[in-house]
Amino acid sequence: MVASGTTGTRGDGLYGRAAEQAVIDQLLLDTLESRPGALVVRGEAGIGKSALLDYAAANANAQVLRVTGVESEAELPFAALHLLLRPALDRVSVLPPQQAEALLGALGLGGTTRGDRFLVGLATLSLLVELSAQGPLVCLVDDAQWLDGESADALVFATRRLHAEPVAVLYAARTGARLPAGGLPELHLGNLDPEAARQLLAEHAGTLPPAVRDHVVTEAQGNPLALLELPRMLSPGATGPLPFCLGNATPVTNRVLATFRDRIAALPESTRSCLLVAALNDRGELGVLAHALGRLGASLDDAAPAEWAGLIRITPEGLSFHHPLVRAAVLLATDIAARMAAHRALAEAVDDDRRAWHLAAVTLRSDEQVAMEMERLALRAQRRGGQAAVSAAYARAAELSADAAGAARRYTRAASAAVEAGLGQRAAELVARALRRADPGAPAGPVMAELAVVRARLAVEAGRPLDAARLLLDNAQAGTDHLTRLSLLSLAGFYTWTSAAHPDQIDLTRRIAERTPTGAGVTAVVKAINLDFRTILEGGTSVAATRAARVEQAPFDLRLIVAFQAVIPADRDGMLDAAAEMVRECRAEGRLGRMPQAMTVLAIAQLMDGRHPAARDTAAEGQALAADVGQPVWRSYLAGVHAWLSAVAGAEEEYAALAAEAFQHSEARRWMPSRCWAEYAGVLLELGRGRYEAVLDQMDRVMAGPSRHAFIWRYAWPDYVEAAVRAGAPERAREVLRRHAEWAESTQQPGPLAVQHRARALMASEHCAEQEYRRAVELHLQHEQPFDQARTRLLYGEWLRRHQRRSEARVHLEAAMEAFDRLGAAPWSARAAGELRASGVSVPSSGADDLMATLTPQELQVVRLAVTGASNREIAAQLFLSPRTVASHLYKAFPKLGVASRAELARLGHTRR
Numbered sequence: 001m002v003a004s005g006t007t008g009t010r011g012d013g014l015y016g017r018a019a020e021q022a023v024i025d026q027l028l029l030d031t032l033e034s035r036p037g038a039l040v041v042r043g044e045a046g047i048g049k050s051a052l053l054d055y056a057a058a059n060a061n062a063q064v065l066r067v068t069g070v071e072s073e074a075e076l077p078f079a080a081l082h083l084l085l086r087p088a089l090d091r092v093s094v095l096p097p098q099q100a101e102a103l104l105g106a107l108g109l110g111g112t113t114r115g116d117r118f119l120v121g122l123a124t125l126s127l128l129v130e131l132s133a134q135g136p137l138v139c140l141v142d143d144a145q146w147l148d149g150e151s152a153d154a155l156v157f158a159t160r161r162l163h164a165e166p167v168a169v170l171y172a173a174r175t176g177a178r179l180p181a182g183g184l185p186e187l188h189l190g191n192l193d194p195e196a197a198r199q200l201l202a203e204h205a206g207t208l209p210p211a212v213r214d215h216v217v218t219e220a221q222g223n224p225l226a227l228l229e230l231p232r233m234l235s236p237g238a239t240g241p242l243p244f245c246l247g248n249a250t251p252v253t254n255r256v257l258a259t260f261r262d263r264i265a266a267l268p269e270s271t272r273s274c275l276l277v278a279a280l281n282d283r284g285e286l287g288v289l290a291h292a293l294g295r296l297g298a299s300l301d302d303a304a305p306a307e308w309a310g311l312i313r314i315t316p317e318g319l320s321f322h323h324p325l326v327r328a329a330v331l332l333a334t335d336i337a338a339r340m341a342a343h344r345a346l347a348e349a350v351d352d353d354r355r356a357w358h359l360a361a362v363t364l365r366s367d368e369q370v371a372m373e374m375e376r377l378a379l380r381a382q383r384r385g386g387q388a389a390v391s392a393a394y395a396r397a398a399e400l401s402a403d404a405a406g407a408a409r410r411y412t413r414a415a416s417a418a419v420e421a422g423l424g425q426r427a428a429e430l431v432a433r434a435l436r437r438a439d440p441g442a443p444a445g446p447v448m449a450e451l452a453v454v455r456a457r458l459a460v461e462a463g464r465p466l467d468a469a470r471l472l473l474d475n476a477q478a479g480t481d482h483l484t485r486l487s488l489l490s491l492a493g494f495y496t497w498t499s500a501a502h503p504d505q506i507d508l509t510r511r512i513a514e515r516t517p518t519g520a521g522v523t524a525v526v527k528a529i530n531l532d533f534r535t536i537l538e539g540g541t542s543v544a545a546t547r548a549a550r551v552e553q554a555p556f557d558l559r560l561i562v563a564f565q566a567v568i569p570a571d572r573d574g575m576l577d578a579a580a581e582m583v584r585e586c587r588a589e590g591r592l593g594r595m596p597q598a599m600t601v602l603a604i605a606q607l608m609d610g611r612h613p614a615a616r617d618t619a620a621e622g623q624a625l626a627a628d629v630g631q632p633v634w635r636s637y638l639a640g641v642h643a644w645l646s647a648v649a650g651a652e653e654e655y656a657a658l659a660a661e662a663f664q665h666s667e668a669r670r671w672m673p674s675r676c677w678a679e680y681a682g683v684l685l686e687l688g689r690g691r692y693e694a695v696l697d698q699m700d701r702v703m704a705g706p707s708r709h710a711f712i713w714r715y716a717w718p719d720y721v722e723a724a725v726r727a728g729a730p731e732r733a734r735e736v737l738r739r740h741a742e743w744a745e746s747t748q749q750p751g752p753l754a755v756q757h758r759a760r761a762l763m764a765s766e767h768c769a770e771q772e773y774r775r776a777v778e779l780h781l782q783h784e785q786p787f788d789q790a791r792t793r794l795l796y797g798e799w800l801r802r803h804q805r806r807s808e809a810r811v812h813l814e815a816a817m818e819a820f821d822r823l824g825a826a827p828w829s830a831r832a833a834g835e836l837r838a839s840g841v842s843v844p845s846s847g848a849d850d851l852m853a854t855l856t857p858q859e860l861q862v863v864r865l866a867v868t869g870a871s872n873r874e875i876a877a878q879l880f881l882s883p884r885t886v887a888s889h890l891y892k893a894f895p896k897l898g899v900a901s902r903a904e905l906a907r908l909g910h911t912r913r
Contacts, residue, residue: 016196077386191222
């Protein structure tokens with residue numbers, strides 16, 4: 001992987017690319033002024049993408065790192081990242097030890113830790129920032145469509161988290177190629193106009209007769225590479241018909257490819273051997289090439305004719321092709337026998353993961369020994385955190401498997417890894433291959449169970465959650481081990497519940513509950529979970545679920561559902577502990593495809609525990625990661641949770657955007673959870689505004705709609721009670737209050753019971769209300785939940801003030817306002833402030849909470865962590881930022897908050913998490 005050559009350049013720039021040059025110039029200027037930027041340059045082959053990158057390199061008053069993707073290296077994890085960062089690897093030692101170990105491990109340079117993709121991405125960011133401290137830095141990534149997935153993920157991860165560093169990243173990629181860089185600005189290169197094409201041709205083929213030049217311009221169709229290469233097909237002094245006049249129906253890149261192939265065919269056989277070995281080796285290392293060529297009876301000296309012909313360049317750094325199409329032409333110009341001989345020679349010349357791929361390339365029929373070598377390669381890639389590479393290696397191992405069972409197992413592992421890497425279409429193809437090789441008459445076992453989970457995940461992403469549940473139920477048979485069976489059944493229950501309301505749900509959830517075995521420990525928990533899903537869908541309110549059991553060595557999906565279900569019996573501690581542990585595990589193992597799911601459960605657990613700032617941070621981070629790995633279902637789920645938090649905070653514009661995203665994906669995929677959270681967010685927004693009739697109307701509507709079976713409505717029923725009482729229609733809330741009481745009492749948790757007593761107080765007669773309020777306050781103290789507790793104290797304080805007990809009211813109202821301030825719940829804080837003023841307390845109309853509103857979301861995250869005493873490096877590691885970015889956020893936040901140092905932040909108590 002080396003830099004591509006310049007195409008269509010001239011001394012002062014590029015012909016016909018003034019507008020594109022201006023975009024590059026602005027990006028480079030921004031970098032000099034510490035405004036980082038990123039750009040994806042797109043276009044067809046030969047259109048001049050590499051030339052624009054060359055222009056950036058020549059005009060950047062900066063350090064330049066560059067790498068070119070090569071198609072056959074796309075299966076080697078972190079290969080491109082290694083080559084890009086190679087000039088800077090001597091700086092890895094200055095990174096935090098954990099990041100340095102992860103990066104070295106991923107690059108195969110002796111790190112002892114598993115290749116954590118999060119830490120690798122963060123280490124990449126930190127290393128780029130470290131380099132930029134010495135001066136502006138420009139990273140150029142050519143042929144980005146051929147980067148290995150792990151390198152692409154790390155680079156895009158770093159690119160998206162640059163904030164105030166003098167770093168620019170430019171990607172060049174073919175039109176239509178899928179990149180993980182979605183959301184980055186793009187620059188599309190079109191064909192050169194005729195005048196620019198004539199100027200370019202005149203510079204490089206000015207001796208051609210005018211009529212011939214006009215024909216070349218017509219045939220090149222504005223493609224700069226074609227303008228340079230088509231004239232090479234002409235014989236000296238040509239004036240007649242052109243040999244490449246193939247008509248407009250033939251793509252111009254095919255014509256250029258044909259010219260390269262013809263030029264290669266004219267070379268000596270030994271030179272063609274050199275080109276073939278170089279095309280298959282990709283990296284161009286001269287030592288490897290010399291070794292392999294020696295096995296073929298050739299040497300590097302034989303490459304000279306290709307160099308004279310302008311097809312390759314040889315430098316001390318290695319051999320590189322003039323253009324990627326030359327490499328493609330080399331492969332097209334050689335037969336299979338020559339390619340296999342070159343692969344064998346290379347297999348003896350390399351001693352890393354490439355050896356296995358070269359061996360696999362020359363294996364044309366089943367070979368269990370080579371298949372096992374590829375499986376061992378997959379396991380090595382897994383240790384380095386490379387799920388895309390794991391999938392590719394397992395897939396090739398499956399192709400070479402000696403028996404159908406082995407092939408089905410390996411295809412299944414390949415599909416599972418593809419899902420983890422966010423490659424849904426590839427996973428679907430591998431699932432189809434696994435099913436073709438599986439024995440339909442064989443009893444269910446671990447392979448079919450794993451395959452069912454992959455198929456179910458794909459069905460959910462495609463908007464068919466009930467199909468996913470049926471798949472899992474059908475495969476949860478006695479042939480699977482007990483924990484796997486429980487995992488399949490718990491997932492089946494969960495997916496049945498996540499579907500928008502459907503006539504089949506109740507029958508399906510009954511079948512799942514009936515098939516779930518009875519027992520102790522985790523078996524009892526799963527049984528209770530599926531009974532609860534059935535109860536919810538049948539319209540019941542009580543719960544059977546008990547505290548979440550600790551599930552050691554169980555499948556991730558089972559642990560996820562066990563943690564998730566804890567919201568039904570309001571087991572906040574169990575849910576929070578289990579979710580936090582899963583997130584830590586995903587970070588440690590680099591399980592990028594699982595992080596959004598674990599972070600969804602963690603965000604909900606933090607929200608339920610009244611840790612709103614932490615929940616906002618988790619939801620925002622999880623959304624970004626879900627976007628990075630292509631998981632729209634979980635991104636929308638997190639958007640719904642985030643919308644709820646934004647509504648409580650009174651951030652109406654943010655709420656509207658997040659709710660719209662949640663609703664959009666819910667409609668497209670029949671995914672109920674994102675919808676119910678967005679609907680509940682709307683309810684709380686109206687409640688915070690004091691629009692009580694709107695609250696009642698909204699809840700009446702949603703309780704009859706597609707998300708009516710969401711168990712989150714149990715937590716919302718007290719809000720309905722409050723709105724009904726405030727609207728002067730308490731009779732509308734009697735049935736809701738009864739149902740909430742049934743659920744709260746079945747949980748035996750102090751939190752729901754406290755809220756139940758608060759709701760009873762609102763509905764009680766004057767002489768009974770205070771007893772209910774006091775009981776609610778007592779229960780809150782048994783298991784504190786700041787938001788619910790503050791709401792209870794607010795309502796109790798209001799009640800006390802109305803009964804002229806102002807001094808008692810002030811105690812509760814001040815505590816409520818302080819708690820709302822800490823949580824960033826501005827509408828609720830304003831309401832508590834209004835009640836305090838009515839009780840005779842002077843409350844400033846502006847204060848720290850207003851100052852906090854001036855911060856950007858990321859400044860707010862940084863300030864919250866800074867208050868805890870975390871260092872810039874510690875904050876950077878937690879928020880996936882660079883220390884320099886953290887320092888920049890603090891620098892901008894201090895004057896907004898009226899402080900001059902970290903020490904002064906301590907007085908801003910409401911910023912604490």
